Amino acid sequence: LRDGPLLGVRVVVTAGPTREPIDPVRFITNRSSGKMGYALAAALAQMGAEVTLVSGPTALATPPGVNRIDVETAAQMLDATRAEAAGAQILIGAAAVADYRLHTPSAHKIKKKTDTLELSLVKNPDILCELRRAYPDLFIVGFAAETERLAEHARDKLARKQLDLIAANWVGEGRAFERDDNALHVFWNGGERELTQKPKADLARELAMLIAERFRSRTGA
Numbered sequence: 001l002r003d004g005p006l007l008g009v010r011v012v013v014t015a016g017p018t019r020e021p022i023d024p025v026r027f028i029t030n031r032s033s034g035k036m037g038y039a040l041a042a043a044l045a046q047m048g049a050e051v052t053l054v055s056g057p058t059a060l061a062t063p064p065g066v067n068r069i070d071v072e073t074a075a076q077m078l079d080a081t082r083a084e085a086a087g088a089q090i091l092i093g094a095a096a097v098a099d100y101r102l103h104t105p106s107a108h109k110i111k112k113k114t115d116t117l118e119l120s121l122v123k124n125p126d127i128l129c130e131l132r133r134a135y136p137d138l139f140i141v142g143f144a145a146e147t148e149r150l151a152e153h154a155r156d157k158l159a160r161k162q163l164d165l166i167a168a169n170w171v172g173e174g175r176a177f178e179r180d181d182n183a184l185h186v187f188w189n190g191g192e193r194e195l196t197q198k199p200k201a202d203l204a205r206e207l208a209m210l211i212a213e214r215f216r217s218r219t220g221a
């Protein structure tokens with residue numbers, strides 16, 4: 001029997017990296033393992049939420065009780081997230097979405113014919129911004145991965161993307177990406193909380209509790 005502070009609440013979580021094809025055998029990606037997003041999906045499901053995980057390519061097992069949709073590119077992640085968010089109350093963007101994709105991926109394997117190779121990139125749509133536009137009432141939680149001025153950048157993303165909450169982490173030099181532990185500095189309008197370094201499973205439970213708290217206080221439930 002399911003129980004918990006998010007009983008029956010529908011939550012969509014994005015996790016992992018995206019892959020933007022260069023040609024049929026190569027792609028641009030990043031260091032995200034999916035561990036943070038999967039831990040969050042597991043924690044939310046344990047709190048009674050009905051969780052859909054929209055996942056880029058990872059080596060991870062689907063957490064118990066979680067519905068998982070696999071995607072590769074940012075465009076596919078946007079489409080799947082938009083479809084799943086219809087009827088959801090909360091969206092959490094833990095995925096490391098590629099900001100750029102190839103303007104024109106090559107239909108055939110690029111040959112090693114020249115000493116230099118230039119790739120032309122175009123900006124990907126921002127999934128959280130698109131979803132805010134599509135669903136003004138959705139409770140949207142973003143992440144911020146920063147190598148400098150963490151609080152300033154996180155607060156800027158909170159405002160610019162019209163998020164309800166943002167969880168910021170330091171990245172680079174062996175931090176956050178791929179590791180089994182992490183720390184988060186969480187911001188919302190009128191408040192902030194530091195969640196100290198710990199295993200991602202434990203950190204995810206703390207963040208999920210905070211999300212439930214903020215979600216309830218916004219909806220007045």
Ligand code: PMT
Nearest residue numbers: 032033034035036093096097126127128143144145177178
């Ligand atoms: O997967 P792990 O190895 O466990 O690592 C965890 C993590 C570091 C990937 C995770 O904790 C994290 O920080 N995820 C967000 C990474 C990121 O892309 O941050 P950003 O500051 O570039 O983006 C800000 C927010 O906008 C994020 O919620 C992101 O999902 C979202 N975004 C970004 C680009 C884009 N085109 N669409 C988006 O929705």
